[in-house]
Amino acid sequence: MSEQPFETPASVGDLQDQLRGVGYLADRGLGTAALIALRLGRPLLLEGEVGVGKTELAKCLAQLTGRELIRLQCYEGIDTHQALYEWDYARQMLHVRALSEHELADAQTIGGLYAEEFLLERPLLQAIRSGSNAVLLIDEIDRADDEFEAFLLELLSDFQITIPEVGTVEAAGRPIVILTSNRTRELHDALKRRCLYHWIGYPTAAEETDIVRVRAPDVTEALAQKVVAAVHRLRDMDLAKPPGVAETLDWVESLGAIGADELTGESATDTLGAVVKDRDDLELVSSDIARVVPGS
Ligand SMILES: Nc1ncnc2c1ncn2[C@@H]1O[C@H](COP(=O)(O)OP(=O)(O)O)[C@@H](O)[C@H]1O
Ligand SMILES: [Mg+2]
Incomplete structure (x- = not known):
């Protein structure tokens, strides 16, 4: 993390340069969108x-900004509790067991079970509390x-939530939010x-x-170009799971791992599992490897 407070770059080009400095290549369109999001806090x-x-x-x-990354991974069936906060039942139970009958009869004791110390923060609550220290x-x-x-x-409109037992929690400054x-489905217009x-x-x-x-960086320019060209041909092949950039990187690394410094029909076939990750796709590609690596 950088020690210096982050200042929003003056131009799209500056942001692109800074992102490159942390290993990310954004084209002008993405750089522009990111800069606007940073400036407007949207x-x-x-x-x-x-x-x-x-x-x-x-x-x-x-x-780049020296902020903490807080990630909410969505999945089918995710609910607000898994995203916001949960009560730590196990600790509450332990606490109750340690109480005397006299204490248990006291209504305040039960209220005390819903105090901060029994609250488990999940990513969204964590982000609200971290505010401008978070992405x-x-x-x-x-x-x-x-x-x-x-x-x-x-949540994205107010950046505050009310926990009935605790009260309202408001963000101290806005996190940078990336969705x-x-x-796999259309999102609602309201969210967009x-x-x-x-x-x-x-x-x-x-x-x-x-x-x-x-x-x-250890890969030669020539090999990088060849692998990328092959990946682009794969993307034109109408596969069930077309390879992403991650697969391109996996592929060059796999070639490196078997000491292959050339992409040939043979080395491509040997390492195909790094880039094509679906059985039917594999069959299709293996049967037509010359289309992916011409001249082999
Ligand atoms: N523009 C980029 N600059 C640098 N690395 C990239 C870029 N795009 C993709 N990658 C690489 O590809 C990998 C997969 O990208 P990821 O962000 O996980 O994809 P997704 O769009 O599915 O979220 C990353 O871990 C990174 O190594
Ligand atoms: Mg992803």
């Missing part, structure tokens, strides 16, 4: 295919259901309206080669 909703750098942007922004990542919100989305909408969606929106597409071949060079 949540930024990032949509795109799996593995295009949505989650990573939140991590890198936390690193709040609400990850894969498309996995949560409608009801949870509505609850988030409310991500892999777009509250946020700035940016679609992250797959990087161009040149951009992706650049990402490989930053993330895997």
Whole structure:
């Protein structure tokens, strides 16, 4: 974490440079969206295919700003308690067992069971309390259901919550908020309206080669270009699970691990599991490896 307080960069170019400094390559569109979100203190909703750098942007922004990253991973069936706070029943029970009958008869004792010391903070409460010291990542919100989305909408507008037994907790300053969606379903317009929106597409071949060079500096430029070109051909193949940037990086690392400094039909086939992670896709690609690595 940086010791110096973070100052919002003066321009998109400056923010892009600073992000590059922490290993993240943002194109001009994403850099612009991020700068606006920082300046206006608005949540930024990032949509795109799996593995295009949505989650990573939140991590890198936390690193850049010296803020704590607080991540709420959404999933099917997530409810407000798992997101906000829960009471620590086990500790409450232990406490009750240690009380005398006399103490138990006292109504105040029972009230005391719902005190701060028995409260388990979950990511959203943690983010409200950390306020301007936090980057709040609400990850894969498309996995949560409608009801949870509505609850988030409310939270994002007030940044305060009321815990009946404790009172109202208000954010001391706003966290930077990044929401991500892999777009397995449409999000509601109301949520989109509250946020700035940016679609992250797959990087161009040149951009992706650049990402490989930053993330895997030991790889030669020539190999990086070849692997990226092969990944781009895979993305054109109509696979069930097209490879993201993470897979490109896995692929170059796997090639490195077997000491292959060239991408050939053979080394590609040997390491295909790093980049194609679906059985039917694997069959399709293996049977037509010359399409992925021409000349092999
Ligand atoms: N623009 C980028 N700059 C640097 N690394 C990137 C970029 N995009 C993706 N990556 C790499 O790809 C990996 C997967 O990205 P991630 O953020 O997890 O994807 P998703 O969009 O599914 O959240 C990251 O861990 C990072 O190593
Ligand atoms: Mg992600």
